[in-house]
């Protein structure tokens with residue numbers, strides 16, 4: 001998958017919006033690894049929750065020009081940057097400044113992407129609308145992620161796929177078990193150690209075709 005250009009961004013903008021890092025590129029690499037699977041699904045609608053600079057959803061939109069792409073972010077400045085990144089790379093993207101994706105209940109996406117704030121912090125650090133929201137994940141680094149898990153069955157198509165980035169501190173087996181209770185199968189697409197952090201991307205799906 002091609003890496004989107006981000007020439008329009010001033011370095012200082014990353015004081016307010018998450019700068020693409022190893023986790024962003026791991027999610028892109030997971031999509032690249034799953035390209036044939038995704039192509040076989042011919043997705044009509046894709047949503048990235050917490051799109052930050054927009055690098056992931058733009059990479060997806062470049063690889064799937066016929067897919068209608070949406071993104072959300074709790075941080076207003078991230079929404080503007082996502083839109084500009086998409087525009088610079090000629091990707092049509094609808095961005096919405098909101099919490100997760102609850103306004104979409106009743107609508108269904110074929111692909112949902114989420115690189116959440118996953119760092120273990122105190123609960124009271126979690127839930128801001130600024131740059132802290134990029135990383136502060138509360139207890140087990142899962143407070144935002146777990147709310148998203150509850151939403152997935154309501155906004156993913158029956159044969160859709162949800163890609164979620166986690167670190168070992170998030171206890172991936174617990175996440176897999178929560179999703180299994182909702183009727184989802186899972187598969188670890190990619191795993192990488194980055195300094196002292198083990199990052200992985202897990203995909204969740206309801207059909208049997210991996």
Ligand SMILES: C[S@@+](CC[C@H](N)C(=O)[O-])C[C@H]1O[C@@H](n2cnc3c(N)ncnc32)[C@H](O)[C@@H]1O
Nearest residue numbers: 018024050051052073074075099100115133134
């Ligand atoms: C780790 S950053 C990932 C940014 C981008 N997707 C990437 O991979 O580079 C997490 C993003 O989620 C956003 N976020 C955090 N909590 C959110 C929420 N409740 N609803 C929507 N976005 C949220 C943050 O503002 C931040 O942009």
